[in-house]
Amino acid sequence: xxxxxxxxxxxxxxxxxxxxxxxxxxxxxxxxxxxxxxxxxxxxxxxxxxxxxxxxxxxxxxxxxxxxxxxxxxxxxxxxxxxxxxxxxxxxxxxxxxxxxxxxxxxxxxxxxxxxxxxxxxxxxxxxxxxxxxxxxxxxxxxxxxxxxxxxxxxxxxxxxxxxxxxxxxxxxxxxxxxxxxxxxxxxxxxxxxxxxxxxxxxxxxxxxxxxxxxxxxxxxxxxxxxxxxxxxxxxxxxxxxxxxxxxxxxxxxxxxxxxxxxxxxxxxxxxxxxxxxxxxxxxxxxxxxxxxxxxxxx
Numbered sequence: 001x002x003x004x005x006x007x008x009x010x011x012x013x014x015x016x017x018x019x020x021x022x023x024x025x026x027x028x029x030x031x032x033x034x035x036x037x038x039x040x041x042x043x044x045x046x047x048x049x050x051x052x053x054x055x056x057x058x059x060x061x062x063x064x065x066x067x068x069x070x071x072x073x074x075x076x077x078x079x080x081x082x083x084x085x086x087x088x089x090x091x092x093x094x095x096x097x098x099x100x101x102x103x104x105x106x107x108x109x110x111x112x113x114x115x116x117x118x119x120x121x122x123x124x125x126x127x128x129x130x131x132x133x134x135x136x137x138x139x140x141x142x143x144x145x146x147x148x149x150x151x152x153x154x155x156x157x158x159x160x161x162x163x164x165x166x167x168x169x170x171x172x173x174x175x176x177x178x179x180x181x182x183x184x185x186x187x188x189x190x191x192x193x194x195x196x197x198x199x200x201x202x203x204x205x206x207x208x209x210x211x212x213x214x215x216x217x218x219x220x221x222x223x224x225x226x227x228x229x230x231x232x233x234x235x236x237x238x239x240x241x242x243x244x245x246x247x248x249x250x251x252x253x254x255x256x257x258x259x260x261x262x263x264x265x266x267x268x269x270x271x272x273x274x275x276x277x278x279x280x281x282x283x284x285x286x287x288x289x290x291x292x293x294x295x296x297x298x299x
Contacts, residue, residue, distance in 0.1 A: 002247075004246055005248075008246035009255045011239045011240075011242045012240065012255040012258070014239045015237070015240040016255070016258045020259050020263040021266045022228060023087060023229075023263065024266050024271065026038075027207060027271075029225050029226060030206075030210040032219055033218050034196070034209065034213035034214065035081065035192075036192035036196070037213070037215055038226060038229075040186050040190050040193065041189075041226050042230045043186025045227065046230050061176060062176070063176045063180075064171055065169075068169050069172055069180045070180065072161050072165050072177070075161035076161035077184040079102075079155070079157035079158035079160075079161060080158075082151060082154035085210065086151040088210040089147050089210075090147065091264075091273055092264060093279050093283055094136060094151065096151075096263050097132070097133070097282060098150070098151020098155050100259070100290060101155035102155045102158040102162060103253065103289075104125075104155075104159075104286075104293065105156050105159030105160075106159045107125075109159060125292040125293045129286050129289030132289060133152065133286065135281055136281075136286065178234065178237060178238075193215050197215070251294075253294040254294050257290060
């Protein structure tokens with residue numbers, strides 16, 4: 001392993017450690033505010049920080065193709081809605097498993113939309129990965145419901161964003177891409193808060209109201225959690241982008257699966273959240289399939 005590869009692997013592991021920690025607190029935030037208010041507040045905190053970074057010369061906020069940035073980040077923002085939404089209702093390992101089906105969907109999009117040729121090994125990886133999806137997202141002792149499939153849509157839209165990034169956003173700056181995702185999430189948030197104010201649905205207490213709750217004034221502790229989540233997201237995603245800039249993406253992508261260690265580990269240490277045998281087996285299958293696809297894509 002070269003020095004550059006070691007550095008990239010280190011950046012990615014740091015990124016996954018930070019994200020694996022802060023994403024656990026979304027379930028706590030969900031007890032007090034809605035997903036939409038969380039995204040809007042996060043945007044209000046994140047965009048000024050990005051402007052400050054750009055002001056000091058660490059990047060530009062001027063996109064090369066605005067429509068391409070909006071398209072890419074629209075897909076990613078939709079994926080994050082499904083992922084963040086699922087964190088309020090299921091263990092983080094299960095939500096992560098759905099989101100990290102993205103490499104499988106990327107390969108399928110490449111085959112059926114762009115007509116790329118793939119070998120038998122990657123086809124096997126796709127089938128093996130989908131078997132893992134069935135295992136980890138399938139029915140448990142509480143039965144099967146539509147909530148089991150929510151994080152899977154997160155993986156699909158994240159994959160669409162990844163494909164668009166590779167095809168038409170490869171030359172955009174890191175700051176532009178981060179500003180794009182934060183900005184679109186803020187637009188989603190304020191639009192949904194406006195619609196909920198009009199509809200005024202009955203809101204369940206606690207995490208059950210994460211998707212239906214309108215604007216509320218959060219408790220002080222929730223404010224601090226949102227601040228930590230916002231700043232942590234910028235740091236985590238910054239290290240992730242730096243990792244992909246430091247070495248071959250197909251090599252770096254394998255280390256992204258370290259989130260399956262950090263996410264459930266922090267969930268256990270902070271909240272005593274355990275992972276079932278089915279979930280563990282399914283997570284390993286999905287991670288193995290994604291890693292195999294990444295390595296074969298490099299070859």
